[in-house]
Amino acid sequence: MRRILAIENESFGVDAWPAELFREYAADPHCCFIVAELGRTAAGYSIAVPRRGGFEIDSIAVRPNARGKGIGARLLRDAIGKARRSGAAFVSLTVRRDNAAAIALYRKFGFVRTATVPGYYEDGAAGWRMRLRLSR
Numbered sequence: 117m118r119r120i121l122a123i124e125n126e127s128f129g130v131d132a133w134p135a136e137l138f139r140e141y142a143a144d145p146h147c148c149f150i151v152a153e154l155g156r157t158a159a160g161y162s163i164a165v166p167r168r169g170g171f172e173i174d175s176i177a178v179r180p181n182a183r184g185k186g187i188g189a190r191l192l193r194d195a196i197g198k199a200r201r202s203g204a205a206f207v208s209l210t211v212r213r214d215n216a217a218a219i220a221l222y223r224k225f226g227f228v229r230t231a232t233v234p235g236y237y238e239d240g241a242a243g244w245r246m247r248l249r250l251s252r
């Protein structure tokens with residue numbers, strides 16, 4: 117858990133989630149909490165939960181010095197696979213409109229924007245709702 121919290125802080129700064137929230141996700145039997153390793157240490161994680169007939173990616177992050185090596189793509193592919201196997205009709209998420217790297221990652225997997233949510237983030241930045249429809 118210590119490594120996950122470090123990745124979280126390095127990735128999200130003041131918006132980083134507290135340890136307690138990670139413990140709640142980890143304890144939720146419905147939650148899909150995937151940790152990617154590079155060498156012997158955690159390099160990234162994703163958290164997805166079933167919600168309203170689909171799967172919601174609540175968070176995904178790769179530690180800064182491990183980015184650009186395909187780890188984010190692997191985490192996303194695994195989360196989508198889990199959603200598909202569970203019978204979910206779609207995978208959805210919210211991303212900052214100015215987060216070009218994450219948006220490019222999601223688009224690469226076929227996610228499309230379904231809505232813009234003005235002022236979604238603490239600092240007033242807009243969020244994009246994005247969705248990937250899964251074929252049954």
Ligand SMILES: CC(C)(COP(=O)(O)OP(=O)(O)OC[C@H]1O[C@@H](n2cnc3c(N)ncnc32)[C@H](O)[C@@H]1OP(=O)(O)O)[C@@H](O)C(=O)NCCC(=O)NCCS
Nearest residue numbers: 127176177178183184185186187188189211217218220221
């Ligand atoms: C978004 C994030 C998870 C991507 O992880 P990563 O391991 O670096 O991504 P990958 O190496 O697997 O890259 C996969 C694809 O993502 C896109 N991508 C990744 N980094 C990018 C960048 N800096 N600029 C543009 N596109 C980028 C590309 O489409 C890339 O495919 P390509 O290599 O064929 O061009 C990572 O940048 C991160 O942790 N960011 C901080 C946390 C965050 O913003 N999470 C998303 C919250 S919604």
